[in-house]
Amino acid sequence: MAVTVQIPIEKAAGNVREVTLGATATEGGTRTSTVTVGGESSLPFLHFESPVPHRPAVGVEIHDWNPEDWPAHLREAWGDVMNDPTEWAKAAVKAGADLVVLRLTGTNPDGLNRSAEQGAETVKAVLKAVGVPLIVYGPGQAQKDNEVLLKVAEAAAGERIALGDIENTNYRTIVAAALGSGHIVISQSPIDVNMAKQCNILATDMGLPPDRLLMDPTTGALGYGLEYTYSVMERLRLSAFQNDPMTQFPMICTVGEESWRQKESKTLEGVPEVWGDIKERSIMWEILTASSLLQAGADILVLRHPKSVEQVKLSIDKLMKA
Amino acid sequence: MALTGLDIYKLLPKTNCKECGFPTCLAFALKLAAKGAELSACPHVSEEAKAALESASAPPIRLVTLGAGDHKLEVGNEVVLFRHEKTFYHQPGLAFRVKDTQPAQELAAAVAEAAGYFVERVGMCLALDAIAVENASGEPATFAECVKTVKAKANQPLILMSRNPASIEAALSAGAGDRPLIYAADGENWEAMAALAKKYDCPLAVRAKGDLEELATLADQVVKAGVADLVLDPGSRDLAGTLAHATQIRRLAIKKNFRPLGFPVITFPGEGAESIEQEAIAASQHIAKYVGIVVLDHFNPCMVYPLLTLRQNIYTDPQKPIQVAPGIYKFNEPGPNSPLLVTTNFSLTYFSVAGEIETSNVPTWLVIADAEGLSVLTAWAAGKFSAESIAKFIKSCGITDQVERKVLTLPGLVATLSGELEEELPGWKIAVGPREAVDLQGFLKGIRG
Ligand code: B12
Numbered sequence: 001m002a003v004t005v006q007i008p009i010e011k012a013a014g015n016v017r018e019v020t021l022g023a024t025a026t027e028g029g030t031r032t033s034t035v036t037v038g039g040e041s042s043l044p045f046l047h048f049e050s051p052v053p054h055r056p057a058v059g060v061e062i063h064d065w066n067p068e069d070w071p072a073h074l075r076e077a078w079g080d081v082m083n084d085p086t087e088w089a090k091a092a093v094k095a096g097a098d099l100v101v102l103r104l105t106g107t108n109p110d111g112l113n114r115s116a117e118q119g120a121e122t123v124k125a126v127l128k129a130v131g132v133p134l135i136v137y138g139p140g141q142a143q144k145d146n147e148v149l150l151k152v153a154e155a156a157a158g159e160r161i162a163l164g165d166i167e168n169t170n171y172r173t174i175v176a177a178a179l180g181s182g183h184i185v186i187s188q189s190p191i192d193v194n195m196a197k198q199c200n201i202l203a204t205d206m207g208l209p210p211d212r213l214l215m216d217p218t219t220g221a222l223g224y225g226l227e228y229t230y231s232v233m234e235r236l237r238l239s240a241f242q243n244d245p246m247t248q249f250p251m252i253c254t255v256g257e258e259s260w261r262q263k264e265s266k267t268l269e270g271v272p273e274v275w276g277d278i279k280e281r282s283i284m285w286e287i288l289t290a291s292s293l294l295q296a297g298a299d300i301l302v303l304r305h306p307k308s309v310e311q312v313k314l315s316i317d318k319l320m321k322a
Numbered sequence: 323m324a325l326t327g328l329d330i331y332k333l334l335p336k337t338n339c340k341e342c343g344f345p346t347c348l349a350f351a352l353k354l355a356a357k358g359a360e361l362s363a364c365p366h367v368s369e370e371a372k373a374a375l376e377s378a379s380a381p382p383i384r385l386v387t388l389g390a391g392d393h394k395l396e397v398g399n400e401v402v403l404f405r406h407e408k409t410f411y412h413q414p415g416l417a418f419r420v421k422d423t424q425p426a427q428e429l430a431a432a433v434a435e436a437a438g439y440f441v442e443r444v445g446m447c448l449a450l451d452a453i454a455v456e457n458a459s460g461e462p463a464t465f466a467e468c469v470k471t472v473k474a475k476a477n478q479p480l481i482l483m484s485r486n487p488a489s490i491e492a493a494l495s496a497g498a499g500d501r502p503l504i505y506a507a508d509g510e511n512w513e514a515m516a517a518l519a520k521k522y523d524c525p526l527a528v529r530a531k532g533d534l535e536e537l538a539t540l541a542d543q544v545v546k547a548g549v550a551d552l553v554l555d556p557g558s559r560d561l562a563g564t565l566a567h568a569t570q571i572r573r574l575a576i577k578k579n580f581r582p583l584g585f586p587v588i589t590f591p592g593e594g595a596e597s598i599e600q601e602a603i604a605a606s607q608h609i610a611k612y613v614g615i616v617v618l619d620h621f622n623p624c625m626v627y628p629l630l631t632l633r634q635n636i637y638t639d640p641q642k643p644i645q646v647a648p649g650i651y652k653f654n655e656p657g658p659n660s661p662l663l664v665t666t667n668f669s670l671t672y673f674s675v676a677g678e679i680e681t682s683n684v685p686t687w688l689v690i691a692d693a694e695g696l697s698v699l700t701a702w703a704a705g706k707f708s709a710e711s712i713a714k715f716i717k718s719c720g721i722t723d724q725v726e727r728k729v730l731t732l733p734g735l736v737a738t739l740s741g742e743l744e745e746e747l748p749g750w751k752i753a754v755g756p757r758e759a760v761d762l763q764g765f766l767k768g769i770r771g
């Protein structure tokens with residue numbers, strides 16, 4: 001006789017907030033497209049449990065100078081556009097980027113040490129070059145981040161860009177800048193649920209509306225801490241469904257930066273032959289870091305190689321089919 | 323779910339005869355529930371009670387074994403939905419599929435490459451766990467011949483794939499190695515397939531056409547026909563569908579102890595994949611989300627190596643970080659005046675640092691101190707990587723006989739230790755290196771001048 005199966009459906013007590021990046025003309029910006037992520041009330045892509053409001057977005061990481069330390073087989077995928085962020089941004093959109101992630105590493109005091117004003121100029125140029133929403137990171141050094149992102153926020157006022165990152169030890173200037181110009185803030189925490197919540201509290205206590213905050217739980221690449229990121233993301237997402245307001249934010253993962261930094265992606269000589277072809281394997285390393293974190297709740301994946309963008313987006317199309 | 327003391331008590335004779343060593347049946351029942359006693363201690367328990375107790379305490383997902391000896395593959399018997407709740411125990415078997423319509427020469431070479439493949443990562447040997455042979459020809463004799471060729475080239479257990487019981491019987495009687503998995507029983511052939519599984523004591527896959535009730539009904543029939551070791555194929559092949567089914571089956575088992583679907587799941591990420599990237603993405607989803615056996619259609623190291631790495635990551639016990647052996651590690655033939663670095667024995671830390679030293683090509687000594695497998699900051703915060711523990715290890719590990727340049731470089735993240743360490747290591751100068759391993763190359767090249 002037939003066995004009946006009663007699929008266990010879990011009812012969330014709360015859901016992830018929706019965050020929209022980019023502002024069109026009617027909203028005071030100049031974007032031709034915006035990206036909205038989040039809003040989930042069940043674990044990733046479980047359509048049988050509740051509708052999946054927004055498909056995860058794929059961003060392409062570009063820099064304000066041609067980063068020499070990128071492996072040749074990654075650089076050759078983009079070619080000369082890497083010398084001009086506006087060209088690179090256009091190429092990124094052509095490659096399928098839902099949004100452009102501009103890292104102003106040229107302003108790094110230990111590097112070219114460009115000024116905050118130069119950073120802001122680059123942001124304006126990229127905003128003119130493409131119509132997709134923009135995420136802007138400072139050089140990754142707290143003091144210079146503040147200077148640069150302050151100028152960037154003003155230059156991009158009304159465009160609803162995202163500013164990255166704030167941390168528990170450095171958030172005031174950037175949150176204030178975002179508040180003043182209508183931008184979104186990315187709060188980064190070191191693979192630690194409590195520190196993630198603490199940082200979000202600090203930002204929202206300054207008056208930052210909760211629908212203008214994204215969480216970066218810190219990405220560990222495949223083979224280099226991925227499982228820590230995977231589990232902290234699942235824990236953050238589960239606590240969002242238990243209605244803990246300080247975890248109900250969409251999550252962004254800097255997959256490209258972490259995965260292309262590893263030996264499997266960049267080292268040509270002296271690696272085991274069983275690792276396979278470096279070109280294919282390095283792209284696979286980025287793709288599988290991304291695909292695994294998609295299952296843990298990533299809402300925005302930031303990638304570097306155009307092939308990864310193509311393949312990850314194709315898999316998202318499939319995952320979004322109920 | 324485990325039974326409570328009271329549930330067990332209801333099944334006992336309740337005569338308080340004390341032969342089990344307990345004053346009353348209730349006392350025995352409570353100890354049994356706490357796994358502090360064995361049911362066999364009570365000589366009077368009835369057969370039905372024994373059966374009921376055994377099935378209630380059986381794991382929610384049966385442990386199914388393919389093969390034997392060193393190449394045994396055990397899948398199933400998972401107890402949580404999320405690794406952070408406790409851990410995942412039995413990593414999914416990765417298999418490679420060949421077809422009996424491939425020319426023997428090409429087939430033998432493909433199997434030899436896939437079966438012989440292994441890669442070392444974080445001190446562990448990663449390899450494929452099974453070879454699937456598909457009876458694409460539909461012919462029993464061709465299939466048996468092909469299975470023989472495959473068996474000659476692979477030590478791993480086989481997955482015999484055919485809808486035709488005659489083909490499965492031909493392969494099994496010709497010899498398909500230890501405990502192959504028979505794939506698969508379906509609505510039409512399940513009786514014959516169940517008979518073969520019992521006759522040859524093999525696990526049997528049960529395949530539905532995309533509906534869990536059809537799958538549960540079929541599985542229930544096969545179990546009632548006397549086959550205990552099942553593997554489930556719900557029949558979905560799309561990304562969203564396999565995710566839904568694998569999740570539902572795992573939830574039913576863990577949350578509802580739903581027996582008819584309490585078995586490991588098998589998937590075929592290559593089916594319907596437009597590229598090996600799409601196959602790899604599907605396989606990565608299956609590894610992360612609840613699949614027991616993942617059968618790949620393409621063997622390419624650039625995909626297999628990262629998938630094996632992902633499996634290693636997801637199935638690492640969160641409570642037991644992977645460690646490397648403490649001691650002296652030499653890079654690029656260091657001499658008495660080469661730089662000397664120290665760090666912890668957390669594998670991730672070791673590999674981050676080792677990778678940079680290797681790439682720098684600078685002869686370097688790296689001393690790995692025992693910090694219970696914790697990262698630099700974690701170990702420092704937990705008092706397991708202190709000036710005292712570092713000094714003690716430097717003196718005892720034998721490095722002092724190998725270096726003349728008495729300069730020890732600390733990780734930048736624990737720069738605060740340098741003062742204390744200089745006191746603990748008289749005659750030594752303590753240098754502070756960069757915070758991130760990525761900057762080690764520049765640092766080392768700087769020292770070499
Ligand atoms: C994963 C994690 C854990 C895991 C353990 C993982 C492990 N096996 O170590 C768990 C969850 C168990 C854990 C526990 C704790 N953790 Co913890 N943990 C982390 C986390 C998120 C990642 C650590 C990691 O894997 N780093 C990756 C490795 C590769 O980094 P690394 O070892 O430092 O090596 C790098 C550099 O140091 C450098 N390097 C390494 N060696 C050398 C050598 C030389 C010569 C040079 C030049 C450079 C160099 O290169 C590497 C790569 O760049 C960090 C936060 C973070 N994102 O860093 C917190 C963190 C390290 N943990 C922290 C704390 C406080 C703890 C706990 C004490 C928490 C608690 N109160 O219980 C416990 C202590 C453990 C215990 N048993 O008591 C703090 C430390 C704060 C501080 N400043 O002291 C951190 C920074 C988080 C935070 N900010 O609160 N933790």
Ligand code: SF4
Nearest residue numbers: 338339340342347364
């Ligand atoms: S031996 Fe069995 S019947 Fe006797 S007291 Fe113990 S549990 Fe009860």
